[in-house]
Amino acid sequence: MSxxxxxxxxxxxxxxxxxxxxxxxxxxPYVDHFLEKSAGEMDTPEYRKLNPMGRTPTLVDGDLVLWESAAVCLxxxxxxxxGTLAPKFDNVKNRAEYTKWxxxxxxxxxxxxxxxxxxxSTPEEKQxxxxxxxxxxEIFKLVLNPILSKQDYILPSGFSAADIMLGAIIPGAEEFLVRGNPPLEAYMARLMKREAAIRAKVF
Ligand SMILES: N[C@@H](CCC(=O)N[C@@H](CS)C(=O)NCC(=O)O)C(=O)O
Structure with missing residues (x-):
């Protein structure tokens, strides 16, 4: 890694x-570049060369330019x-389960x-x-609760990039999915304690 x-x-x-x-x-090691949308920084010809949609996030790793957050994490x-945060390809079934999440x-x-x-806007729409x-x-709980009631992370093999994806997205549904739901409350508490998540200011 040069x-x-x-x-x-x-x-x-x-x-x-x-x-x-x-x-x-x-x-x-990585360098953060924070772009101000309102200042047009996502619309410059230089940035559009990296990401033709003018959206974020985008990763540059040497000559590789990659966008779509899940693709970047994969x-x-x-x-x-x-072999640590992603199951290796030699176990195709484990790999399929990981890819699914x-x-x-x-x-x-x-x-x-x-x-x-x-x-x-209207009370009917709100309801x-x-x-x-x-x-x-409730549908998501049917999927997640049985797994997270019996193991700490989404894969039986332990913490992986799939937990990072879930842990970064689940808080968006905090009120409906996490609050008052012990398996997910415990899961999120576990993830929020991770030093890397704290350093990255995810929560
Ligand atoms: N599915 C894409 C979403 C990309 C996306 O919509 N990014 C938002 C920020 S999270 C964006 O660039 N919005 C600016 C805009 O729509 O102009 C991903 O996960 O990377």
Missing amino acids: EKLHLYAMAYQDRSDRIRWLLEELKV YLADRYGA MVWSVGTLECVIARMFTHV ATHAFNKQQA
Whole structure:
């Protein structure tokens, strides 16, 4: 590892927290670049060359430019944490389970959490959104609670990049999914204590 990695993020808050947390866990040196959207810093020709959508986060590792936070985390865990934060490819079934959580966290959980924040104005809309949020959270509990009641992390083999993805996304549904739900309260407390997460200022 000769050169430092570069992480481009939107100033204040975006989905780079999961990548920064993973980099801290991996102890891989990196440089943060915080871009001010309102100042047009995500729209410059230089940044658009890295990320044609003008979105964040984006990682630059030597000649590799990569965006999509889950893809970046999959890459980093394979490149710098194979066998520790990512199951190796020689066990295809473990690998499939790990990939499932990495993809589910953004493709299902985060998509639904984003919908939970749809702007509503009338009392009827508020009631419908509340009912939707509760119903979706119950479905997620059916998936997560049985696993996190019997083991500390989402994979039986222990802490992995999949916990970083889940741990960075679950707080978005704190009110519906975590509060008053002991397996997830304990899981989040466990994750929030991790020094790498504290250094990365995820929570
Ligand atoms: N699915 C993408 C989401 C990328 C994305 O929408 N990023 C937001 C910040 S978290 C963004 O750049 N928003 C600025 C904009 O939409 O103009 C990922 O996980 O990286």
